[in-house]
Amino acid sequence: MAYESALSYFTAGMDSLPGDSWQNQYDLALSLHIEGAEAAYMSTDFKRAESLTRVVLKKARTVLDMIRVYEIIIQTCYAQNMFKEAIDAASKILKQLGIYLPKKTGKIPIMLGMLRTGFVLHRKNTDDLYNLPQMTDPLKLAAMRILMSVTISLYKSIRNVFPSIAFKMVILSVKYGNSYLSPFAYTLYGLILGSFGKIGPGYRYDRFALDLFHKFNxxxxxxxxxxxxxxxxxxxxxxxxxxxxxxxxxxxxxxxxxxxxxxxxxxxxxxxxxxxxxTDLKTLEKETAKYGEILMKLKQESPLRNVILIRQTASNLTGASEERTILIGESFNEETMLPDLIESNDKDAIIGLYFLKAMLC
Structure with a gap:
């Protein structure tokens, strides 16, 4: 309700603007439209958010004026399982900031990225990284924000490109200084190191990321x-x-x-x-039902799919489904959902679906 009320107030403000506001009251018009778009997203009125972001992209004078709008676009696309659109939007604004997401996927680009990042970090311990000066370049800060925003869409759909986010954010932090976004970069970097079997170094970078987070708080x-x-x-x-x-x-x-x-x-x-x-299966069914309702209210479709998938698996394990290894029931129907997962390229959910089916066999 709070966000819906905020949206109504911002809408009233926009309706009160004179026809030449974008020429003569630019800052006010920009602020009202951006805040209105964010309130629309937060109240899950995605069509309204899209409408307002289009206006800002058409009227914005500088690339920095568009950053928050692109963050909203990326978040709105993700909420609707539009991962490709989220990534395309991020790529478009990142190009204007001099940052390019890799077009090729596979292990070789990842290994090259790890080598490049390792070279930048060479001979720098965590104390050195902690004491780096603060990042002040507004364009680099903007790039960090967009990279962070698109991370989860890449993780869900193009995992071989996902590590490049960590590499780019870490390199930007080392070259241009730390910001409140740098702890996120090192957290991702530690996760990637661990996923390649480097558990010790990965965990150390993640502990460092927490220390750096407390510095910026x-x-x-x-x-x-x-x-x-x-x-x-x-x-x-x-x-x-x-x-x-x-x-x-x-x-x-x-x-x-x-x-x-x-x-x-x-x-x-x-x-x-x-x-x-x-967890006890009855408890698991109850918990996944409760949190599934929360996700439905937030209109966050991608995580909702994963949660109802787990709930249906729990239901199958209790014997509530006629076919133990087929995930069809009150919560989830693999026959109707799988085509949607494939169409949206939700690889995370697709992997989860087949993994859980294998467990049921």
């Missing part, structure tokens, strides 16, 4: 960092059960600060971890 990246650390990294050294409470805390922070995208992602991780620690 920005709520803008709080949910993002803890979703990755608690949901994906902490398990390297601790029991998966220890991730549950931190994930719920990070989710609450995301909801309070308006980071709906990452709050929704955390809900998915929380339900995923509940499943893999062997």
């Amino acid at each position: 920005s709520e803008k990246v709080d949910t993002k960092i803890y979703s990755i650390f608690s949901g994906l990294i902490k398990r390297w050294r601790h029991h998966l059960k220890e991730s549950l409470d931190p994930l719920l805390e990070a989710c609450q922070t995301g909801l309070e600060t308006g980071d709906l995208l990452n709050a929704a992602s955390i809900v998915r991780l929380y339900c995923h971890n509940l499943f893999f620690i062997g």
Whole structure:
């Protein structure tokens, strides 16, 4: 309700603008349209958000004036499973900032990126990185924001390009200084190192990322960092059960600060971890039903798919489904959902679907 009320106020403000406001009251017109677009996104009125962002992109005078708009576009696309559109939007604005996402996918570009990043970090310990000067270049800061925004869309659909985000953000931080976004960069970098078997170095970079986060103490990246650390990294050294409470805390922070995208992602991780620690199936069904309703209200379709997939798996395991290995029931229908997953290129959900089916065999 709060965001819907905010949208109505911003709409009233825009309606009151004179016809020449973009010429003579540019800052006011820009602010009202951007804030209105964000309020529309937060209240899940995606059509209204799209309409307002189109106006800003048409009227904006500088590339920096378009950054927040592109963040909203990326988030709105992700919420609707439009991963390609989110990535295309990010690529378009990043080109204007002198940053290019790789066109080729595969292990070779990833290994080259790791080598390049390792070279930049060569002979720099975490104390050196912690004490780097603060990033002040507005264009580099803008690039960092867009790179962070598009991360989850790449992770969901083009995972071989996803590591390039970490490499680019780390290199920007080393070359141009730290910002409140740098902890997110090092968290991703640690995750990638760990995924290549370098658990020790990966975990050290993630602990460093938390230290750097506390230095800046920005709520803008709080949910993002803890979703990755608690949901994906902490398990390297601790029991998966220890991730549950931190994930719920990070989710609450995301909801309070308006980071709906990452709050929704955390809900998915929380339900995923509940499943893999062997939670009682009836409890698991109840929890996934509760959090599925939250995701439906937020209109976050991609994590919702993962959560209802887990719920249906729990239902199958209790014997509620006639066919144990076929995920068709009250929560999920693989025959109708799989084509949608393929069409939206939601590889994360597709992998999850077949992994869970294999477990049911």
